[in-house]
Amino acid sequence: MSAEMTLALTLFTVGFAIVMFGMGALVAYYGSQKTRNAGFGFILLGVVATYGWYYMTYEDGAWIGVAMPDALLAIAGGFAGAIVGVVIFLVAIIKS
Numbered sequence: 001m002s003a004e005m006t007l008a009l010t011l012f013t014v015g016f017a018i019v020m021f022g023m024g025a026l027v028a029y030y031g032s033q034k035t036r037n038a039g040f041g042f043i044l045l046g047v048v049a050t051y052g053w054y055y056m057t058y059e060d061g062a063w064i065g066v067a068m069p070d071a072l073l074a075i076a077g078g079f080a081g082a083i084v085g086v087v088i089f090l091v092a093i094i095k096s
Contacts, residue, residue, distance in 0.1 A: 007071060009053075009056070010053060010071040011071050011074060011075065013049055013050075013052070013053035013056075014050075014053060014071050014072070014075055015075055015078075016046075016049050017046045017047075017049040017050045017053065018046075018075065018079075019046075020042045020043065020045050020046030020049060021042075021043060021046040023039075023042055024039045024040065024041070024042030024043035024044075024045075024046060025039070025043065026039070027039030027042060028040050028042075028043065
């Protein structure tokens with residue numbers, strides 16, 4: 001698999017796993033009894049995605065060389081930008 005394809009799959013899978021962990025934790029904590037089970041299912045799906053991503057990229061050797069540092073840097077930058085944007089939006093809404 002090429003480095004670009006490995007990077008694309010890693011970005012997708014890591015982003016998917018992070019969202020599943022976060023949303024699963026929120027739903028499991030704040031949800032009603034029925035939706036809490038769905039939240040735990042989301043967390044389990046995030047664990048499965050992380051497990052699959054780790055072994056898929058590690059066996060290729062791309063985890064060490066390209067995929068891991070680039071993916072985490074891109075995801076961290078994307079989340080940081082999204083958080084700053086949401087904070088600016090909320091401050092604008094609250095102040096008006």
